Amino acid sequence: MQLELKAQVEALQPHIGRPPGLAVLMVGDNPASAAYVRNKERACARVGIASYGEHFAADTGQAELTQVIHRLNQDPNVDGILVQLPLPPHLNAEALLYEIAPKKDADGLHPINLGRLVRGEAGLRSCTPAGVMRLLTTYDVKLEGKQAVVLGRSILVGKPMALMLLEANATVTVAHSKTQNLAQLTQSADILVAAVGRPSYVTAEMVKSGAVVVDVGINRVEGPAGKARLVGDVDFANVEQKASLITPVPGGIGPMTVAMLLYNTVWSYSQGSKASYNS
Template sequence: MAQRLDGKALAQKIQAQLATDISQRDPNLRPPGLAVVMVGDNPASAAYVRNKERACDRIGITSFGSHLPADTAQETVAELIDQLNNDERVDGILIQLPLPSHLDSVALLNRIAPDKDADGLHPENMGRLMRGEAGLRSCTPAGVMAVLKEYNIDATGQKAVVLGRSILVGKPMALMLLAANATVTMAHSRTEDLPALCRQADILVAAVGRPNMINSDWIKPGATVIDVGINRIEDETSGKARLVGDIDFASVEPIAGAITPVPGGIGPMTVTMLMHNTVLSYRKRFNG
């Protein structure tokens, strides 16, 4: 059976270290601050925001929440971002996605000051990633890389396949694996013969948002399988909802060398890297 890569345990370990670092700061300095902007009443978004606020409380980060009505105008959200950019208490700004359809999410994300871009999605931070320069990194891919490091999975010389090409996960994930000296292939809905391509992967990262899409026929024996997907499905027997990934865990676990579970894999790491980015911005502000 594959080794289970426990993202939840690693997230707790990193958060504990962040909490220690914050507690040991100069007592004359304020704690780090994270501002989360949410527009509308999406239940999943509300749950994510609560998780982030709880993580802030555990670590010692001051949380500044802004919950705006669903019909809030673009100009109003933009003005709020400008205020947060200029707020000396705030080190990180996060816009909870998705936004209501009438809002231009790209314009709003780009309005965040690059050094307060807690999600690592600003073009300047993406450019730094492309150039191999230091900067804030996209949280989910950074969480994947932290898991690989924790379990001593060296990407050097490995064939890596990334399923999905979103700006949130797929594209930055490919760049991070490339920086770790893997040979990277990006695949997507238009890729021909996906199973054959995936069977070549020493490291497979799935971020397509389709429940249990990838089964054992897609997996190279001994491969490291990273499941970024979080899909809510209804159990036919109980009628209750449960979370599954993009990987059919039951069929893949006996074949893979290592695998992340859902839940308890990359999900907790995404929130943790958001906290990490906020603390990184804070340190840069006060330590140069």
């Protein structure tokens, strides 16, 4: 997919006269966030997107960040803006998200873009569920008429995921922490997407034979010798025996999320001055 985007950037650049630009705002010194930001910047470089990363001290205020976002909204070199989460507790991440111009909302999480998803209109899609959809298409997983179960109903993953599967004509059920008889529900799923944030929560008994299992979860657990390692929401070793397709953690949806961030940035770049997407 990165090669595809690189080719697209090379084709568009002579007409637009500049490369696409992505601004990632990071506040504080969370090492995991710093690693994610570096990863995004490297991925940008691979496809020819210019990074306009800005790093702020942990005590930076809401008003200063809001001003930065307003400046980037007006910057003609910047096509995508995102605020790396989590933010220090004194900052309101949602309020900052609302300040990003919808056409530069590289994460696809602004209410205008979520509204476009609900309405089935073209627009910037939330990166993680869009990455899941791209992976399912790449592996030629048929969704129409299939039973899809989404575990988790967050605005970041579960809800937009359910809408995207619905848009693809799957019959979708969304489960959450108050769902009863969860295993019975998941056993009916042809496509099971896990986004709960609980290590190895989905066991083989919960999965139908031949199901497609997508593991969105990223959980840091203590491994052998006390070393931290990342695991998903699915008990991979056992579910792998039953599933027809399964995504690994690490790998799988994490890299697809970054790929969709690049895709969104290039999409905004390609929309340029189109009036319909100028809000």
